[in-house]
Structures are given as structure tokens and as C-alpha cells.
Amino acid sequence: MMGPVLAACLLIILSTAWISQANEALCKKDGGVCSCNNNKNSVDCSSKRLTAIPSNIPADTKKLELDYNKLSSLLSKAFQSFTKLTFLSLNNNQLQTLPEDVFDQLVELDELYLQYNDLKSLPSGIFDKLTKLTDLRLSSNKLQRLPDGVFDHLTKLTILWLNNNKLQSLPNGVFHNLPLLKELYLSYNELHSLPEGVFDKLAELKTLDLQINQLKSVPEEAFDNLQNIKDLRLEENPWDCSCRDILYLRNWIREKQGNVSNIEAAECAVGNKAVLEITEKDAASDCVSPNTTTAIPIGTMTPASVIYDDIHEIKVPQENFQKFLGYQEPDHLPTQPQCLMSISGYLGLMMSLMLTSAAILYVFHFLKKA
Template identity: 65%
Template sequence: MMGPVLAACLLIILSTAWISQANGATCKKDGGVCTCNDQTKNVDCSSKGLTAIPSNIPLETTQLRLNLNSLSKLSPTAFHNLKELTYLNLDTNQLQTLPAGVFDELKNLENLRIQQNQLQTLPVGVFDHLVNLDKLYLTSNKLKSLPPRVFDSLTKLTYLSLRENQLQRLPEGVFDKLTNLKELWLRNNQLQRVPDGVFDSLLNLNTLDLSINPWDCSCRDILYLSNWIREKKGTVSNIEAAECDGGTKAVLEITEEEAAEDCVYPNTTTAIPTTIITTLASSNDDDIPELPVPQENFQKFLGYQEPDHLPTQPQCLMSISGYLGLMMFFVLISAAILYVIHFLKKA
């Protein structure tokens, strides 16, 4: 009776070895494309020309670099198994949007970088579960507006960069919950005004860059910002660089006499001057259509699948060595089965 038992044990050992190899195939040491460090739990998949996220990134990974690739979209569950992540780098890709819920399982994340992409909008609540986030980089995208309360859950945030976007306005109370924020970068956007009180909750702020925005200094709405800059001058750096549209005067120098007009902006019931309507009509951001994303040839890189599909075990074989291992596995299985049949016939 020992023959069948030995054969069964052989099958179990071979199956375990094959599954282990497949699950580790993301890393170069197992034939994958990414560099993995078992001691630091870092996985570096940067600069690989990737069009999809590799399958089976080790679950214990704490730092994941996917920057300098060609990612154009993400699956809503792309990071749901990586609950230990503290650092995620998606810089310099081609992301046009973020799916709702994509970061929902990353409650330990402290540093999120999504710079130099093509983001035009952010889903409502996309950052709601990042309760330990310390730094958020959204520099150099195409954001024209922000969802209401988009940063409300980021109560530990100390650094926020929105510079080099196309922001035309800020929602009321957008920074109200960011009481620990120290640096805020709004440089190089299309802001003409800010809501009254928008910076009042930022009690720990030491840096705010408002430069290269077309601040409208002819309207009374600019007076909150002008007075706030004068009040914080010397305690918050960079704020004095804010200039009126055309660079004719610093915002902090504007007086009530100069800002005499009661300008009206969208979403009010008061009549809007024709010149303002014409300007805003060319850059309406309320209904930005979702752009079609071209299908990429995901077969270009062995072992990658479209991110909208969950990986299956055969898809995890990401290298020639993986396929050779699979072939060897089936050969040994067949040999074991023939051995069992031969033994039973003798019995």
C-alpha cells in the first residue's frame, strides 16, 4: 500500500512547488519583470513599458513603484489585495481617470504619487479610505475642478500638491478638514478667486504657493484672499507671490476701492455679465465626458492581462521558465499516474 501513498505525496509536493513559482512570477528572481526586495518588502516595476499592472504582486509589499510606464487605466480592484502598502508611485503614466474604490483597501498608505498623468476628473470619495495618508501628489495633470469634500478623510495629510493643473475654482470648504496640512501647492492653475474662508482651517500651514494664477482683482471676491495674505505675511511662505491677472499688482496690495465690482460667478441666481459667460462657456467643467480608452495590446508582455479581469492561475505564468515548470509538472503528474496504475495491476 506504500506505492499509492508515495505517489500522492509526490503530487502534493509538485503542486505546491508549481503554485509557489507561479505566485512569485512578478519578481525578476522568478522570471518576472519587477525587482523585489524580500527584506524591505519593496517592489519596483518602474520604467518597464507596462500597459497593465503585473499579476500577483506579493501581498506583503509595503512600497510599490509603477512610475514611468504606459498605464492608461486601472481596475477598481487593482490594489485591493495589497493592504500593507505605505507607498504607491503612479507618476508619469497615461491615466485619464481613477476608478471609484481603487484605493479603498489601502488604509495604511502614507504616500500617494499620481503626478504627470492625464487626470481630468477625480471620482467622488476616491480618497475617503486613505485615513493615514501623509503626502498626496497630483502635480501636472489636467484637473479642472475638484469634487466636494474630496479631501475630508485625509485628516493626517501634511503635504498636498495640485500645482500645474487647470483648476478654475475650489469647492467651498475643500480644505476644512486638513488641520495638519503644512504645505499646499496651487501654483500654475486657472484660479481667479477662492471661496471666503477656504484657508481658515489650515492652522499648521507654513507654505502656500498661489503664483501663476489669473487672480481677478477687480471683484470684491478677491478681498478675502488679499486680507488673508496680509495677515499671514511672514508666517506662511510664498503667499506674497500671488499677482493679479496681467501681473500689474500683487494680490496683497489690492484695496476695497480697487476691488469695487460685485462680480457674479456660476451657480448663482444673479444675472451674469455677458463677458464672463463667454469666458466660462469655453471651459465648462461640469460635464466632462469620459474619453474612450483605446485597447492596448496586452499580449505584448508575457503574463499580463487586462486590469478589468481578475487573474487566474494560468495567467500567472509570466516567463518562459514558468511555462517550462508547468510542462515539467504535467510530465511528472503523468509519470506518477502511470506508476499508480502499474502498481494496482500488479496487486
């Protein structure tokens, strides 16, 4: 009795293995290079030195991995047939630009990874159709700026990676339409300041990474609406502890100390003093905040021509002007009239010499002819 049972079990195991192998190899027929798993609607095209997306990928694919290839560009309609795609990974390629409508057909997409590429900018509206996206990773590129409203349609986003780029500033309200965001990574950029209220709508945020930027202070009430924050990285920024602007951050750290991880690591740029330890005396300077601009009212500005004319009307005695400059006229230098007389005398002497020379030459020439 055990013989037939063992044989049946062995047959089932072999059949399962054969079916699984057949599923894995489906994309490889007709010269295809990707590995497929039909049971999971998954296609793995990673590390194949691809310069273009293969044409034989099944249209019902839900998970597509294209990591570690040589993709330097994407066609506008590269993913138009993959309307059921929920996961797309394009990490570690050579992408420098993206077409504005390249993701328009991926209305079911849940996760999009574009890490370790050479992207310097993003087209406006590139993510507008990805309304179901929950995880977007754009880290380790060369992004210098973000378009206004680039994330406005991603209302279900919970994870956003923007770290390891070259961002120097953030657009106003760039995160205002991300009410479900829980993780936001902005470390290893070149941020010099933060817009007023940039985190005000992120009530669900638990992790915020701002370490290794160029921040000297943050706007007043910058973190007040982060009701669920658990981890905030602030270290390796040149916090200016001599300015009153830093006192908001100091007070916030003191209040949240013990409830929010890593905030105690923020240190002043000078003196290696922790931000939470600074005193009002330390931050006595009334510095101009980098998050605001000071403008001169137009009504108080005086035209340059008026100022110039007024200067000409001001009469300052020469002796007072010299006294103001601390100038004393040396005895051995000639006065202004003396200088003029010396110059005129010098010019007269030169003219006399030239006329005399001319007369001598004329006489010499006349005698030679005679």
C-alpha cells in the same frame, strides 16, 4: 598571529560579498530579469522593458519597483499574491487605465507611486482597501476628474501628489477624510474654482501647492482652517483683482504674511500688482463668483407661451415704432400701397405679353398647316 586573523577577516568579507551577490541574483534564476535583495525583501524590476509583471517575484516581497517599463495595462489580480507589500512604484510606464480591484489585496501598502503615466481617470473605489497608505503620488498623468469619495478610506494619508494633470475641478469634500494630510500638491492643473470648504478638514496641512492653475478667486474662508500651514503656493493664477471676491484672499495674505512662505507671490492678472496690495477701490466690481451659481426661482419664471401671447397683444403705432428705431422713410422709395400696386402692374404686364406671344405662335402654326 596576524596571518590567521587577516585570513579570517578576508574569509568573512568574501563570504558576505558572496551572500549579498547571491541575494541580489535570486530573482534572476530561471531566466528572471529582476534584481532581488532577500535581506530587505526588495525587488527591483525597473528599466527592463517589461510589458507584464514577472511571475517569479517572491510572495514575501515588501518593496517592488516597476519603474521605466512599458506596462500599458494591469491585470485585475496582478498583485494578489503580494499581501506583505508596503511599497509599490509604477512610475514612468504607459498605463492608461487601472482595474477597479487591482490593489485590493495590498492591505499593508504604505507608499504607492503612479507618476508619469497616461491615466485619464480612476475607477471609483480603487483605493478603498489601502487603509494603511500614507504616501500616494498620482502626478504627471492626464487625469481630468476625480471620482467622488476616491480618497475617503485613506485616513492615514500624509502626502498626496496630484500635480501635472488636467483637473478642471474637484469633487465636493474630496479631502474631508484625510485629517493627517501634511502635503498636498495641485499645481500645473486647470482648476477654475475650488469647492466651498474643500480644505476645511486639513488642520495638519503644512504644504499646499496651487500654483499654475486658472483660479480667479477662492471661496470665503477657504484657508481659515489651515492652522499649521507653512508653505502655500498661489502664483501663476489669473487672480481677478477687480472683483470683491478677491478681498478675502488679500486679507488672508496680509494676516499671514511672514508666517506662511510664498503667499506674497500671488499677482493680479491685470497690471502685475500683488494681490496683497490691492485696495477696496481696485476691487469695486460685484462680480459673480465662479464658486457659486445663481439660480432663478421657479416661482418667478413666466412660460414662454405667455410672453409670446402678450407680445401679440401689444399695439404700437407705426410712426412711434419707426421713431423708436430712428427710422425715416426715404422720399424716393415707394410706400407700402405703392409697392403693392407696382408689383400687381408688373405681373399684369407679364401675363399680357405671355398671352400675346401664345396667340402669335398659334396663328403662325395654323397658317403653316394651311
